[in-house]
Amino acid sequence: MTLPLSHPALSATDPELAALVGAEEQLQADTLRLIPSENYVSQAVLEASGTVLQNKYSEGYAGRRYYEGQQNIDQVERLATARAKALFGVDHANVQPYSGSPANLAVYLAFAEPGDTVMGMALPMGGHLTHGWGVSATGKWFRGVQYGVRQDTGLIDFDEVRDLALKERPKLIFCGGTALPRTIDFAAFAEIARESGAVLVADVAHIAGLIAGGAHPSPVPHADVISTTTHKTLRGPRGAMLMSREEHAKAIDKAVFPGLQGGPHNQTTAAIAVALHEAAQPSFRDYAHAVVDNAKALAEALLARGFDLVSGGTDNHLILMDLTPKDVPGKVAAKALDRAGIVVNYNTVPYDPRKPFDPSGVRIGTPSLTSRGLATEHMPAVADWIDRGVTAARTGDEDALAAIRAEVADLMAAFPAPGLPTD
Ligand SMILES: *Cc1c(COP(=O)(O)O)cnc(C)c1O
Numbered sequence: 547m548t549l550p551l552s553h554p555a556l557s558a559t560d561p562e563l564a565a566l567v568g569a570e571e572q573l574q575a576d577t578l579r580l581i582p583s584e585n586y587v588s589q590a591v592l593e594a595s596g597t598v599l600q601n602k603y604s605e606g607y608a609g610r611r612y613y614e615g616q617q618n619i620d621q622v623e624r625l626a627t628a629r630a631k632a633l634f635g636v637d638h639a640n641v642q643p644y645s646g647s648p649a650n651l652a653v654y655l656a657f658a659e660p661g662d663t664v665m666g667m668a669l670p671m672g673g674h675l676t677h678g679w680g681v682s683a684t685g686k687w688f689r690g691v692q693y694g695v696r697q698d699t700g701l702i703d704f705d706e707v708r709d710l711a712l713k714e715r716p717k718l719i720f721c722g723g724t725a726l727p728r729t730i731d732f733a734a735f736a737e738i739a740r741e742s743g744a745v746l747v748a749d750v751a752h753i754a755g756l757i758a759g760g761a762h763p764s765p766v767p768h769a770d771v772i773s774t775t776t777h778k779t780l781r782g783p784r785g786a787m788l789m790s791r792e793e794h795a796k797a798i799d800k801a802v803f804p805g806l807q808g809g810p811h812n813q814t815t816a817a818i819a820v821a822l823h824e825a826a827q828p829s830f831r832d833y834a835h836a837v838v839d840n841a842k843a844l845a846e847a848l849l850a851r852g853f854d855l856v857s858g859g860t861d862n863h864l865i866l867m868d869l870t871p872k873d874v875p876g877k878v879a880a881k882a883l884d885r886a887g888i889v890v891n892y893n894t895v896p897y898d899p900r901k902p903f904d905p906s907g908v909r910i911g912t913p914s915l916t917s918r919g920l921a922t923e924h925m926p927a928v929a930d931w932i933d934r935g936v937t938a939a940r941t942g943d944e945d946a947l948a949a950i951r952a953e954v955a956d957l958m959a960a961f962p963a964p965g966l967p968t969d
Contacts, residue, residue: 547959549575552967575966576955577887578928582864582911583724583752583778586918586964587817588824595783595817603809607799619812626815629822630787633758635766638795640788641818642802642810646751646775649786649802650676650720651683653771656794656801657745658717660687665711665744666720667702668692670894670902672866674749677720691716695896700727700857704734711742721769722749725893725909727860729762736768747771751786753862755779755913758825759834762862770794779837779863779913782821785814833916837863840912843922847929856895856907864911868895874940876905882939883908887951887958888931918961927957 549571551557557564574586587595599622605612608620608627623641630639643649658664664684666677671694675682678690691714696703711719719742721735732748739746748765754774756762765772772789776782788798803810824830838861845859848867856866869879876892883890893909900906915928931950938946962968 547575547955548572549967571966575963576958577889578931578954578958579889579914580910580912580928581889581891582909582913583775585778585781585913586966587777587781587783587821588964590824591781591783591817591820592965594820595813597813597816599812599816602812604812605803605809607803622812622816622819623810626819626822629819629826630789633822633826634764634772634789636772636789637792638790638798640798640802641785641815642807643786643788644807644811644814645784646674646749646773646786647676648806649773649775649788650674650747650749652788652798652801652806653718653747653773654684654688655805656797657771658688661689662718663689663691663714663716664718664720665691665693665714665716666718667723667726668694670898671695671896672723672725673720674722674724674751677723677749695857697897700896702731704731704738707735708738708741711738711744715742716744718747719744720747720749722751722753722773724752725856725864725866726752727855727862727864727866728857729861730765732763732765732768739770745770747773749773751775752778752864755781755825755830756834756837756862759831761831761834761838767791771798776818776821779834780821780825781833781913781917782825783814783817785811785818787818836921837912837916839922840916840920840925841865843925844910844912844928847926848932851929851933853933863913864909866893866895867908867910868906869908869936870906872936872940874936875900876907877903879908879936879939882947883932883935885944885951886931886935886938886947887954888935914963918958918963920957920961924957 603613604619608623626641627639664678667673669679676684679685693707719739746769748769753762757764776785841860854868854871880892890908890910893907894905895907898906
């Protein structure tokens with residue numbers, strides 16, 4: 547199905563760029579997007595992020611700015627902050643971080659000194675770069691010590707985490723990650739943080755929408771600080787938030803501005819406010835639960851087709867597949883699936899014998915397809931396409947990939963994506 551042209555001013559001024567945007571709209575319409583950190587924002591969120599709020603500088607915080615003319619901007623930021631506090635049930639929210647990585651860097655700035663020990667999950671185990679991994683500033687400027695998951699279960703071993711924390715006495719402990727298919731036990735992390743005297747940071751970037759919708763336990767009141775992006779399961783614009791109890795409010799605000807950033811991206815703040823409003827509606831609870839139901843149904847269907855899933859399945863929106871038994875490297879599979887109209891990312895699996903740029907696994911998730919309205923009854927078809935695509939990747943069968951691509955586009959045409967142009 548060919549989408550209508552939109553963005554008339556852009557097309558007139560810069561047809562080259564407009565064509566690229568149009569092509570991306572078509573791609574997002576036609577493909578089955580399974581990258582678990584991606585989503586489709588609503589038309590309302592898109593509109594808010596494309597407003598003249600873009601034009602305004604507003605260093606500082608509402609009521610305490612370094613520039614005049616903040617009559618409306620202050621209200622926008624107050625609205626976003628109040629909605630974040632109400633939705634997550636926290637004392638304090640800062641909606642200014644430019645994205646998840648700068649939000650985490652602000653946490654280091656608030657609670658640690660360069661050279662201090664910090665603890666997080668190792669990147670190849672499913673942690674995030676910013677949890678003290680070596681190539682990140684957080685691993686270069688701080689001394690990162692890292693925990694993982696058990697090889698036999700694919701689950702976090704809290705005895706290991708406790709032993710490491712008591713031995714290393716980190717200033718910060720990060721929990722949460724980018725490839726964790728199971729529920730995070732915030733209470734267990736909080737106990738370890740308390741015993742070892744660390745500040746517990748729950749980085750819920752991936753699962754914030756599930757938490758808001760009641761489909762994953764909340765880190766409140768266990769975590770000292772909650773860091774999240776706004777653009778993953780929360781279905782907002784690309785941005786981030788830091789939340790905490792009142793006692794840490796000042797430290798966090800000072801770290802974000804003036805510690806790390808200049809003027810906030812007010813158009814993003816506005817779109818965050820809209821996304822938080824949407825996430826507070828009863829329909830968002832349905833969405834969050836549907837994301838998890840779909841992931842569980844997809845995991846079942848993949849297991850039935852002989853796929854090896856890390857930890858044996860999923861509790862959330864995300865599935866990590868080890869393709870070793872299928873005899874296809876993750877990258878080869880991911881690239882073949884992309885040609886089949888199924889967008890995934892290759893990913894390390896815990897204890898991966900292969901290199902991070904050529905790992906054994908593929909990571910998939912259900913936030914985007916659920917935003918389009920696909921339900922559990924569609925998951926066997928999705929698993930089937932993945933199965934056929936992985937087989938075609940192994941045998942080099944380009945015709946099979948093209949056939950899948952056509953079938954995918956057919957189903958996707960029946961489930962128009964939010965935010966994409968329609969007639
Ligand atoms: C996505 C993610 C981040 C970083 O967010 P960016 O917006 O990409 O900088 C941080 N932590 C976790 C756990 C994430 O999943």
